[in-house]
Amino acid sequence: MAHIERNPVYQQLNNLLRSSLAEDYSRGDRFMTEREISEKYRVSRATANKALASLVSEGLIEFRRGIGTFVRRDVIDYDVRSLVSFTEKAKAAGKKPTTELVTFGEISASEVESAVSEKLQLPDDALLWEMERIRLADRVPVIYEHRYVVKSLCPRLTRAQACGSLYRAWTDLHGLHIAGADEVIRAVLLNTAEARHLQVPARSPGLEVTAVGNVDEQQPLWWERTLYRGDQYEFHTRLGPIQSATPARGVLRLSNEADIQARSASE
Amino acid sequence: MAHIERNPVYQQLNNLLRSSLAEDYSRGDRFMTEREISEKYRVSRATANKALASLVSEGLIEFRRGIGTFVRRDVIDYDVRSLVSFTEKAKAAGKKPTTELVTFGEISASEVESAVSEKLQLPDDALLWEMERIRLADRVPVIYEHRYVVKSLCPRLTRAQACGSLYRAWTDLHGLHIAGADEVIRAVLLNTAEARHLQVPARSPGLEVTAVGNVDEQQPLWWERTLYRGDQYEFHTRLGPIQSATPARGVLRLSNEADIQARSASE
DNA sequence: GTTGACACGGTGGCTTAGCCACCGTACATT
DNA sequence: AATGTACGGTGGCTAAGCCACCGTGTCAAC
The missing domain is CATH 3.40.1410.10 (Chorismate lyase-like)
Incomplete structure (x- = not known):
């Protein structure tokens, strides 16, 4: 994910994650970790965290310190x-x-x-x-x-x-x-x-x-x-x-x- | 802002900023820059950015690349x-x-x-x-x-x-x-x-x-x-x-x- | 066999240091 | 006067690393 694009990386990442969330996960599932996302999408961990934090404040997922991030609702319900x-x-x-x-x-x-x-x-x-x-x-x-x-x-x-x-x-x-x-x-x-x-x-x-x-x-x-x-x-x-x-x-x-x-x- | 507290720093910072926003700023104003917040509250710039990003996804402020962050609405309107x-x-x-x-x-x-x-x-x-x-x-x-x-x-x-x-x-x-x-x-x-x-x-x-x-x-x-x-x-x-x-x-x-x-x- | 203390690995929380692309402006050039 | 250019500030992003927290599994003690 080179930063040649016009939009900030974390926004693109945000959309990617939201899609992935809707397709591959359902309520209660454990989502990808920051480090996994960081590696998979070739992004720094800070950026991965920023994108995740955005999804958190949208109520899609939640952080649990020391464990991981978890899906809070059926995403279709929100999309x-x-x-x-x-x-x-x-x-x-x-x-x-x-x-x-x-x-x-x-x-x-x-x-x-x-x-x-x-x-x-x-x-x-x-x-x-x-x-x-x-x-x-x-x-x-x-x-x-x-x-x-x-x-x-x-x-x-x-x-x-x-x-x-x-x-x-x-x-x-x-x-x-x-x-x-x-x-x-x-x-x-x-x-x-x-x-x-x-x-x-x-x-x-x-x-x-x-x-x-x-x-x-x-x-x-x-x-x-x-x-x-x-x-x-x-x-x-x-x-x-x-x-x-x-x-x-x-x-x-x-x-x-x-x-x-x-x-x-x-x- | 030492990290002895029970809640994450960025959440505390989030509340501080939201309060400051409601008291000292109004629609269209330029908000504090990441570097100012970082210095004023003794936080890393990344944390400052994370708190700001949270306010952005709540619709309170918006980022403008190369300029600063700006207040999007009368905050009482949202509170x-x-x-x-x-x-x-x-x-x-x-x-x-x-x-x-x-x-x-x-x-x-x-x-x-x-x-x-x-x-x-x-x-x-x-x-x-x-x-x-x-x-x-x-x-x-x-x-x-x-x-x-x-x-x-x-x-x-x-x-x-x-x-x-x-x-x-x-x-x-x-x-x-x-x-x-x-x-x-x-x-x-x-x-x-x-x-x-x-x-x-x-x-x-x-x-x-x-x-x-x-x-x-x-x-x-x-x-x-x-x-x-x-x-x-x-x-x-x-x-x-x-x-x-x-x-x-x-x-x-x-x-x-x-x-x-x-x-x-x-x- | 059961219990409990403890070490280990993984996770999010947070810092530090630094570079980049972008923006406005002030200044110099034409 | 119009144009171009360099500069400083801003958010965007990376890199490397430490911490507190959590679950689990090991292993010793009972």
Whole structure:
């Protein structure tokens, strides 16, 4: 690992280790030692330690003095894949994801709300993909999403791809590296149109998530406003700095028991 | 900073730097250089770098090669204080926080739902504080919370303290170090009783947050089920690993404009 | 046979010394 | 005035080495 690259070695190493972690290890396993990493990747021990320390503060692994470093959680549980991709989230919950494409087209940045084009940091003449989709888990509609995607970053996006996992289209076909997303979560009532799409009664509770997704740490790739069925979806998050800093995870609720209904009906 | 202490030096240094960061620096400032820290705290440069790298992966500061390290955000914006404490959140939003204590008492762990006592990892004979509170920002009710607190960790808690900031009572009076909390966020409809407490129409949308708070990284301190008024509160979060790993932040909405109402009414 | 003291090897924690690529700036050159 | 260049400071990284800690296995004592 010569340091000719543009990015610092410890960042590259970081990604390598995170991949290796996701593929070859699972919760509770003993990870590679600093000295092993140092030798395997031809890096100094200090650099190996720095990369490991980074994974520690992300909550992926933990140090145990005098013993080694150990995997703290199922990494797929944490990976951006499962944070951003509905397809992966559904699979992780043991459900079959499908997509119903409502609309799909092209639009100029000058035509969208200024809030959107500002968040995407685009000039007025930029082009966007616009789409509305309904995501279903085991045939049950869970998400109704309205999304704008910067066309210049994935010009070859097709209608067919929009019917499946955008995450895969971005990563596999366009070679994009999804870094993460900024989300704002609010509680809303679904209006009749939205409720119909999600096959629930009008004025049902839902989560509205407004998000901007980023490529390579800073470059905005998409903007979305997404409605989640309140009885099917919940967000998990961990507050606080050390040892954790685990981002919020949206998860499909495994149980279909209507405890929320029970609560609401208990009035 | 001799290494006689029980905890690793870089962790102590980490806390020192985080404190210094919160007190003496603000967004955009240039932070201390590795060499300055190395000299000031009598630590090797490698250790200084490791501590800084930890702050970087928490999203507090960022490295700029050849220039220095810079503060990325208003630290209070990130600190556990403002993540966990409603009082601090309200102040940060420029609003005056007040509390209405509905109930306050003592209860045995054997009497509460098993879900609660399990999450708090308590034996059956342990004692808990139980309380219901309504939190207001500028006299507007925002939160209705039901909370259980492990009594052994804060035996001197009083009714008067429960009328104010529990966070302050814990940290200042009992010397506890709040490490963070695990939260689950869901969308619900408020039933009549809940809606009355929050002074909104029945069947208004709300966020239900079930959380377990921790002391010193692992020891559970409280369990809570909290209802947030949908029109007054939203959660911000950042997904993905590097450069960020910023936990979810619940924030009071500054604008009272009813854009959610507008959405829901547009059906 | 069981127990316990102790040495050994491996791990992360930490230091020291030093070189490199990068950045801004101040100064000299054109 | 515009351009180029040298310099000092910064984070990135390597190298070699010592320490405290941990588990384990050996071996002596009981």
